[in-house]
Amino acid sequence: MLNGFSSFSFLFLFLFLLQSLAGCSSSQQSVAPQAAEVGVASFHPNTPKxxxxxxxxxxxxxxTPYRLGGTTKRxxxxxxxVQIGYSSVYQTMLPRTTGELVKMGQMVSKKQAQYGDLVFFKTGYRLRHVGIxxxxxxxxxxxTxxxxxxxxxxxxYWKQAFWQIRRISFN
Known part of the structure; x- marks a missing residue:
């Protein structure tokens, strides 16, 4: 361990620092009104263990603040x-950009959405956003x-910007 980091965490952080591609295709100017945000996560009771x-x-x-192209706690x-989340939970490295992520897996309807699916939004003419x-x-x-x-x-805001939900399979 290095100052509280396991060797995996250190390697993972190092790999992120090496990546120079911007992740989301959004900019600081695309700040969205988010009046109905949830202050504390109210995770679904059927969340997998x-x-x-x-x-x-x-x-x-x-x-952690938003920063275009950022990959750290700063x-x-x-x-x-999304990439860090999937790496932590599923030990799977996903692509770094929203444009590449939206090509992954299968599209599912909102009614079929499950824990861990990727949720995509069109937040502007060429701006895209992703969440879990x-x-x-x-x-x-x-x-942002x-x-x-x-x-x-x-x-x-998110209802209007909603684009699609995709499920990533690990078969």
């Missing part, structure tokens, strides 16, 4: 947050205005 779980990921990253963007569905119509993500938070799909 994975160790670690997305609850752990959220607890660790909650409040600032993170939406696709890096956690059940109960909620998703966690790196918000509030950093890592839990939001509701029925929030007027």
């Amino acid at each position: 994975l160790q670690p779980s997305f609850v752990n990921v959220y607890d660790e990253w909650k409040g 600032g993170i963007d939406c696709s890096a947050f 569905y956690i059940g109960n119509d909620e998703f966690m993500h790196a918000s 205005s509030k950093g890592v938070i839990v939001s509701r799909l029925d929030n007027p």
Whole structure:
């Protein structure tokens, strides 16, 4: 261990620092009104008992500020947050950009959404955003205005910007 980091954590952090691609295709100017955001995660009671779980990921990253292209606690963007979440929970490295993430897995309807599915939004003409569905119509993500938070799909802003949900299979 190096100052509280396991060798895996250190390697993982090192790999993120090497990546120079911007993750979300959004900018600081695309700050969205998020009046109905959830202050404390109200995770679905049927959340799978994975160790670690997305609850752990959220607890660790909650409040981390948004930074386009960021991959650290000093600032993170939406696709890096998704990549870190999936790496922590499923030990699987996903692509770094929202544009690449949206090509993964299979599209599912909102009614079929399950814990861990990726939720995509069109937040502008060419701007895209991604988060992780956690059940109960909620998703966690790196918000441009509030950093890592839990939001509701029925929030007027996110409802209007909703694009699709994709399920990543690990077969």
